Amino acid sequence: MQNLLNALQWGSFYSLIALGYCLVYGVLLLINFAHGDIFMVGAYIAFYVCMLFLGKFGFIPGMPGWLVLALAVPLTMLLTAVVGVTLERVAYRPLRRKGVNRLYVVITALMCGLILENGNLALLGASRKSFPTLLPTKVFDVFGVTVTNIKLMVIGVAIFSFLLLHFIVTRTKIGMAMRAISYDRFAVPLMGIPADTVIVFTFVLGSGFAGLAGLFFAMTYPVIDPYMGALIGWKAFIAAVVGGIGSIAGAFAGGFLLGFVEIMVVAFFPSTFRDLIAFSILLLILSIRPTGLFGVARRTKI
Amino acid sequence: MALLEVNEMTQYFGGLCAVSEFSVALDEGQMVALIGPNGAGKTTVFNLVSGFYKPTRGEILFKGQSIKGLKPHQVTARGIARTFQNIRLWFDMTVLDNIRIAQHHALGYGLLDCFLRTPRYMQRERDIEDHAMELLSRLGLGEVAHEFPKNLPYGVQRLVEIARALSTRPALLMLDEPAAGLNSSDVEGLIKLIADIHKDFGLAIWMIEHQMDVVMSLCSWIKVIDFGATIAEGSPEEIQNNPEVIKAYLGDDTI
Amino acid sequence: MKRLTVPALLALLLAVLLWACMSGALNAYWQSVILFMGVNIILSSSLNIINGNMGEFSCGHAGFMAVGAYVSSLLSVALFTKSAVFGEPLLSPDLAVWLFPLVLLAGALAASVVGLLVAIPSFKTRGDYLAIITIAAAYIVKSTIENIGVIGGARGFMGMGGVMNAMTATANLPWIMIWVFVGTVFSVWLIRRFIYSTFGKGVDAISQDEIAAEIMSVDTDRVKLVAFMVSCGLAGLAGGLFAHILGYVNPGTFTILKSTEIMVMVYLGGMGSLSGSVLAAILMTLLIEYLRDAFGYINTFLHYISVIPDSYEVTQVWKWVLIPLLLVLLMQFRPEGIMGRRELADVFPGLRKFYKFKG
Numbered sequence: 028m029q030n031l032l033n034a035l036q037w038g039s040f041y042s043l044i045a046l047g048y049c050l051v052y053g054v055l056l057l058i059n060f061a062h063g064d065i066f067m068v069g070a071y072i073a074f075y076v077c078m079l080f081l082g083k084f085g086f087i088p089g090m091p092g093w094l095v096l097a098l099a100v101p102l103t104m105l106l107t108a109v110v111g112v113t114l115e116r117v118a119y120r121p122l123r124r125k126g127v128n129r130l131y132v133v134i135t136a137l138m139c140g141l142i143l144e145n146g147n148l149a150l151l152g153a154s155r156k157s158f159p160t161l162l163p164t165k166v167f168d169v170f171g172v173t174v175t176n177i178k179l180m181v182i183g184v185a186i187f188s189f190l191l192l193h194f195i196v197t198r199t200k201i202g203m204a205m206r207a208i209s210y211d212r213f214a215v216p217l218m219g220i221p222a223d224t225v226i227v228f229t230f231v232l233g234s235g236f237a238g239l240a241g242l243f244f245a246m247t248y249p250v251i252d253p254y255m256g257a258l259i260g261w262k263a264f265i266a267a268v269v270g271g272i273g274s275i276a277g278a279f280a281g282g283f284l285l286g287f288v289e290i291m292v293v294a295f296f297p298s299t300f301r302d303l304i305a306f307s308i309l310l311l312i313l314s315i316r317p318t319g320l321f322g323v324a325r326r327t328k329i
Numbered sequence: 330m331a332l333l334e335v336n337e338m339t340q341y342f343g344g345l346c347a348v349s350e351f352s353v354a355l356d357e358g359q360m361v362a363l364i365g366p367n368g369a370g371k372t373t374v375f376n377l378v379s380g381f382y383k384p385t386r387g388e389i390l391f392k393g394q395s396i397k398g399l400k401p402h403q404v405t406a407r408g409i410a411r412t413f414q415n416i417r418l419w420f421d422m423t424v425l426d427n428i429r430i431a432q433h434h435a436l437g438y439g440l441l442d443c444f445l446r447t448p449r450y451m452q453r454e455r456d457i458e459d460h461a462m463e464l465l466s467r468l469g470l471g472e473v474a475h476e477f478p479k480n481l482p483y484g485v486q487r488l489v490e491i492a493r494a495l496s497t498r499p500a501l502l503m504l505d506e507p508a509a510g511l512n513s514s515d516v517e518g519l520i521k522l523i524a525d526i527h528k529d530f531g532l533a534i535w536m537i538e539h540q541m542d543v544v545m546s547l548c549s550w551i552k553v554i555d556f557g558a559t560i561a562e563g564s565p566e567e568i569q570n571n572p573e574v575i576k577a578y579l580g581d582d583t584i
Numbered sequence: 585m586k587r588l589t590v591p592a593l594l595a596l597l598l599a600v601l602l603w604a605c606m607s608g609a610l611n612a613y614w615q616s617v618i619l620f621m622g623v624n625i626i627l628s629s630s631l632n633i634i635n636g637n638m639g640e641f642s643c644g645h646a647g648f649m650a651v652g653a654y655v656s657s658l659l660s661v662a663l664f665t666k667s668a669v670f671g672e673p674l675l676s677p678d679l680a681v682w683l684f685p686l687v688l689l690a691g692a693l694a695a696s697v698v699g700l701l702v703a704i705p706s707f708k709t710r711g712d713y714l715a716i717i718t719i720a721a722a723y724i725v726k727s728t729i730e731n732i733g734v735i736g737g738a739r740g741f742m743g744m745g746g747v748m749n750a751m752t753a754t755a756n757l758p759w760i761m762i763w764v765f766v767g768t769v770f771s772v773w774l775i776r777r778f779i780y781s782t783f784g785k786g787v788d789a790i791s792q793d794e795i796a797a798e799i800m801s802v803d804t805d806r807v808k809l810v811a812f813m814v815s816c817g818l819a820g821l822a823g824g825l826f827a828h829i830l831g832y833v834n835p836g837t838f839t840i841l842k843s844t845e846i847m848v849m850v851y852l853g854g855m856g857s858l859s860g861s862v863l864a865a866i867l868m869t870l871l872i873e874y875l876r877d878a879f880g881y882i883n884t885f886l887h888y889i890s891v892i893p894d895s896y897e898v899t900q901v902w903k904w905v906l907i908p909l910l911l912v913l914l915m916q917f918r919p920e921g922i923m924g925r926r927e928l929a930d931v932f933p934g935l936r937k938f939y940k941f942k943g
Contacts (some may be wrong), residue, residue, distance in 0.1 A: 058712040121916055130641055131915045133712055134851065137643065138908035138915075141844060145904035257840075261719065268716065303727035306720040313717055314705040379799055405801040417796035419789050421925065429782045430789045434801040436782060440810055443781040444774055450781070457782055497801050 028172045030290050036178050036247070038286025039185035042279045043240035044263030045270070046192055047233035049278035052267070053196075054205050054229045055123075055212075057132055061114060061140035063260010065234050068143055069107040069241025070158075070251045071151075076102050077159055092161040099161075103242045104235040111234025112227055114139055120223070140260075148253040158249035181243050188236055189279045195232070196275060205229055209273070258302070262289075265309040271319030281320070330393055332357045332533050333378070333409075333501055338387030340377055340557075347373045349557040350387070355501065360527055360534045362548040364568075366577055370557040371537045372414060375503050379411050380404035392500070406434035410499035412490045414506045414537075420479040424470065424489050427478065428461035431493045461496060467529075468492050468522070484515045488522070495530065502526075504536040508543050520546055545569075553577065598765050605758040615761065617873055619829045622764040623822045624865040626771040628849035629858055630818035633811050635847065636856035637779055639791030641715040644702065645819050646842035647722030648695040650835065652820025653827035654729060656691030657744050660684065660828070665746035669734060677750035684751065684763065688824040695820020696813040698725065703812035707805045710794070722843065729835045740834030744827055764825050771818050776858060778814060787811045788856065841904060845872075848911050853921050860923030875903050 044066050051059040076099045082089030090098075118139050122132050165176040196202040204225045208215050216222045244259075245251050262285060270281025285305065292304045312319065331354040340348040348370045355361060363371050376382045378389060380401040389397045396404050419427050436457075442450040465471050468488055478486055487507060494502055507523065508516050520543055527534050527547075538544050544551060544565065551568045553561040555577040561568060568574055601618070604610040610618070627645065634642045662670040664680040675683070701721040706714055730738045751759040778784040786807040789797040798804045827833045849868045853860030883898040892898070914921065923931070 058715075118912060118916075127915075127919055129711070130639065131919050133641060133715060134847070135912050135915045138844070138911045141841070141908040142905055142912070145901055145908070149899065149901040149905055261723075264716065265720075268713070297731075299727075299731050303724060303731065306723045306727070309720045310701065310705065310717060310724070313709055313713055313720075317705075317709040317713060381795070381799060400803075401799040402801050402803045405799065411799065413796070417793050419792040419796065421792055422785070422788060426785055426788075430785050430797070430802060431800040432782065433786055433803065438783070440778075440783070440814075443783050444777050446777065454782060493800060 028170075030294055031287075032172060032174065032178065034287040034290040035182050035283065036286070037289060038283030039181045040240055040244055040259065040282075041263045041266040041285050042185050042282025043188060043236050043243075044260065045267040045278040045282045046188065046275065047237045048264055048267040049270075049272055049275055050192070050196075050205075050229050050233040053273040053275070054208050054226060055119075056209065057119070057129070057136065058264070058272075059233070060133065060137040061143060062233065062237060063256040063258075063263065064140040064143040065107060065111050065114075065256070066237040066241050066244075066260055066263075067251075067253065067256025068110050068147070069103060069234075069238030070245045070255065071147065071156075071241075072106045072110075072238060073099055073103040073242035073245050074156055074158055074251055076106070077161065081159055083159075092163075096161045099242060100239065103238045105238075107238025107241065108231040108235040110143075111230045111237070115227060115230045120226075140257075144253055144257060151253070153253070155250045155252040158245040158251060160249065161246060177243075177247055181247060184239065184243060185279075185282075188239065189275070192232065192236075193275055201225060201228060262302075262305055265305060268309065268319050269312050271321035274319075274321040277319060277321030331355060331390075332359075332392060333535075334390040335378065336388045336390075338374075338377055338384045338389060340373060340382060341385045347557050348377065348384075348554075351554070351557075351559060353552060355533050355535060357500070357533055358527075358531055359550065360523075360548050361536075361550040361552065362544045363535065363537050363552050363554065364539070364544060365554040365560075369555045369577075371554065372505060373557075374554070375411060375505055375537065378404075379409060379503065402434060405497050405499075408498070408500035409503065410494035410497045410501070411503035412487075412494050412505055412507065414509065416483075416486050416490055418478040418486060418489060418493070421477060423475050424465065424478060424481075424492075425458070425461055425474040427489060427493050428464060428496045429457050431496045432457050432460065434497065464492050464496050468495075484511055487511065487519075491522075491526070495526070499532060501533045501535060504534065504538075506537050506539065508538060508540045516540060516543060519543070523547055594769055598762070601761055601765065602758060605761055615758070616829065617869060619760060619764050619825075621866055621869040622768040623826050623829070624846075624849060624869050625768050625862050626818055626822035626825070627846045628853065628861040628865040628868075629772055629775050630815045630822070631846050632850050632853070632856065632858065632861040633775060633779065633787065633815040635850050636854070636861070637784075637787045637791060638808070638811055639855070640706065640710060641712070642702065642718040642815075643715055643840060643843045643847060644718035644720075644722030644725075645815075645846050646838040646840070647718075647725040648699060648816040648819040649823035649826065649842070650722075650725050650729060650833075650838035651698045652688075652691035652695040652817075652823030653833045653838070654691075654735065654741065654823075655694040655820070656687050656824030657741060657827045657833055658735060659690055660687045660747045661741075661743040663687065664750050665743060667743045667746070669743075678754050680747055680750040681754045681759070684747075684759075685766075688763070688767065688821055691824035692817040692821040695823065696817030699812045699816025700809075702816070703809045706808050706812060719840065722838070722840065726835045726838055738835060740832055740836075742832035744833075745831035748828060748831070760825075760829055764829070767821055767825050771821065772858070772862065774814070775818070779858065783807075783810075791856075844908065844911075848907055848914075851911060851914055851919075851921055854923035854925065855921060856925045857921070857923040857927055859928040860921055860926075863928075864922060872903070872907075875906065876900070879903070 044062065047062050048059060051057060077095055078084060079087060080090050080095040080098055118135050119132055122135060162176065167174040196205060204220045207220065208222055208225055212222065263282065266281035266285040267278045269284060270277025288308060289301050289305060292301050333355040335351060335353045337350045337352055338348060339350055351374055363374060365371050377384050380396070380399050380403065383398055388395055391407055391409060396407055437453045438450045462474065465474050468491065470488060470492060473481060473485065478489055508519055511519060523534065524547060526532065548565065551562065551565055552559060553568060553574050560573045560577055561571045605615055627649065631642065631645045634640050661667050663675045663683065664673050664677045666672055702718050705717045709717065735741045748760055779787065786797065786802045789802055790804055790807060794804060849864045850861055852868065853864030879898055879900060879902060886892050886898060
């Protein structure tokens with residue numbers, strides 16, 4: 028039972044990040060390999076934002092923890108979104124304009140991730156930073172299961188984000204435009220839809236939620252380091268692929284599924300096996316069902 | 330025995346019936362056409378026969394043996410070659426290489442031969458190249474053998490594609506709209522070329538074509554499909570006057 | 585005459601290298617630079633088969649290198665030296681000189697078998713998805729090694745220095761230089777023969793139009809399988825040499841950063857250009873070595889002109905910012921690399937005089 032709750036919590040992180048992969052892939056058919064590192068940058072931004080409001084740098088008086096959290100959520104999302112959009116503008120868009128092979132964009136994405144990761148490492152050093160406690164941890168005891176308020180909040184945020192994104196993509200005009208671009212990127216501008224704006228919006232959404240995940244991850248495991256994004260990013264990607272990349276519900280379900288699998292593995296094997304098994308599952312699923320559990324194959328026409 | 334025999338071949342994509350109970354029998358050396366309005370399922374028929382899709386139901390016999398469920402390259406090795414509606418050459422390789430690669434099924438050597446350059450490898454590579462050059466000069470393409478297809482005019486690319494299909498030494502050649510995108514003088518040349526190929530190589534040719542002058546001057550038998558179902562078949566004269574065909578092409582009102 | 589020019593030149597080069605090593609004209613540092621150059625040439629030209637000729641995107645090459653490194657190291661240590669893990673040598677250390685190529689070959693074979701992990705999924709998936717699979721495969725390899733305690737786990741495995749000593753005891757020659765040289769020439773030779781054959785050109789056909797390839801008689805599954813196995817096998821060979829140059833191996837070496845380094849070489853050289861890969865490997869090795877020193881100078885200089893605070897030091901980490909940045913810029917401005925799809929002989933037709941280009 029305790030395991031189940033932990034699984035839900037990990038699943039929430041994976042889901043939040045996987046949603047970002049999924050949004051960008053759904054629109055551009057591009058795997059944004061830098062997404063895991065955007066998550067990491069999000070955690071760092073959250074760290075500095077919180078330190079600022081807590082008065083650690085001196086020029087803003089300290090505020091109570093709950094207020095800091097309330098301010099940090101939108102600010103982190105916004106600043107992380109700026110990072111994501113910058114990547115899009117500087118690295119991806121010029122390539123898209125030139126109409127080059129998609130492979131080049133994928134390589135660029137992967138390299139941008141490495142630059143973020145190592146740039147951060149080079150600038151801030153390898154030392155881990157411990158995240159300040161914003162809310163006092165409250166522990167509830169329900170039927171012998173330990174529940175903390177942060178855990179509940181994380182799970183709640185993940186579910187809320189999923190519902191919000193699902194609403195945006197299926198019910199709003201801009202969501203419709205996003206889906207249109209993924210069907211035919213060349214016809215969309217001809218129909219008078221500002222494709223670039225829609226793409227930027229997609230990156231804002233995806234990176235914003237990565238930033239949110241970064242903030243909550245940092246609150247739960249109050250240590251951040253430059254390499255935290257790489258592995259969790261890959262795993263969130265596994266989640267997105269397992270669910271069928273491009274399908275929002277798939278990414279959400281895949282995230283929780285991966286959370287469960289990992290917690291179960293740790294329950295029965297040494298914890299060093301966790302990544303090994305997670306990656307093996309990915310390999311297996313992709314070999315058997317290349318489009319993931321919820322994905323639909325695109326038919327090639329000849 | 331017919332060279333190619335297709336019996337009640339049916340293909341569903343999801344709930345959509347793309348080809349329904351399609352049957353045809355082609356004899357050796359015959360030249361026939363498959364026509365029908367856009368979206369009628371003609372290319373799907375070709376895709377099914379060449380192994381790109383596996384039919385939901387029905388059987389396909391070639392030279393008396395079932396080829397249903399074989400992979401495309403295995404079908405090609407059995408002797409069915411095809412061209413594509415939208416030219417699909419390997420554009421960044423020389424014309425000669427294009428023709429050489431299409432003999433992959435008949436390499437006759439393995440990886441070790443290739444590393445060690447055994448006499449067998451050298452002999453086969455020479456044969457492959459000779460065969461390719463012979464075909465190219467036969468189709469009047471000898472001069473462009475070392476050019477890249479991307480730099481060639483559209484009409485020449487079409488010819489290269491036919492040459493590539495021929496290099497697999499087929500018994501049945503399927504041409505998917507060979508005259509698409511050609512101007513009228515090119516079309517005349519193409520008609521003559523197809524007639525020559527048909528005579529010289531002794532092949533059966535099966536073509537999808539929209540230009541009626543090509544079909545009428547070359548084919549002895551025509552099959553018309555619409556919405557995946559056969560609506561008429563017969564000699565060119567019969568087809569020209571068939572009310573079902575006119576309806577399918579022009580709609581109900583004009584009758 | 586034509587056929588002999590290249591072998592003669594290579595033999596001469598080897599002789600010069602050996603003389604330089606033995607007479608001390610090349611110090612240990614430059615010797616190691618040349619050795620890594622050889623290993624990098626093998627790595628980049630073998631990855632080029634997949635990332636260049638086949639147009640796929642494999643970023644797990646370091647994983648296969650790790651397989652080769654571990655298998656050949658374990659074998660050579662077990663066979664020729666006395667070690668804590670395996671005890672007494674199984675064979676006489678005198679045999680090391682003769683059997684070492686077989687040990688390397690075993691590592692290469694093991695790597696090409698592990699290559700199946702990637703090759704089989706490649707039948708159905710391609711592009712981005714296959715990229716993930718290669719990364720996953722590399723992680724699986726690394727994680728597996730880390731979880732096997734007997735061979736040192738995450739701490740690494742050592743003892744290959746003893747093997748090299750055993751060889752020197754048999755005959756006093758710079759053996760590792762000989763093996764790296766032979767391995768490099770062998771790899772490039774093998775790859776050249778493969779990609780120029782009609783069989784190997786099937787790989788290019790798959791990259792340019794896979795559907796057309798499959799329908800026009802190319803057994804795409806088989807060609808992919810062979811290409812992946814050749815490429816991964818040669819990565820394993822490079823790994824084996826790499827391990828014996830260093831004398832120890834550590835799973836931490838074979839991360840995605842190592843794969844990235846190899847990828848940069850491939851794309852810098854030009855996708856699908858063998859001579860480009862070789863050239864780029866040479867250039868990159870020199871560049872990386874140069875950067876190692878340069879950061880020290882940059883650090884001093886920046887402190888001198890007080891651009892950065894005293895508390896901050898410019899370190900090697902910047903290498904991993906610069907290398908990916910180089911690749912990003914390359915993709916933006918010259919995605920076809922130095923050579924594009926061309927070979928040296930296309931750029932300088934005069935070279936054709938010296939070797940037979942085909943057949």
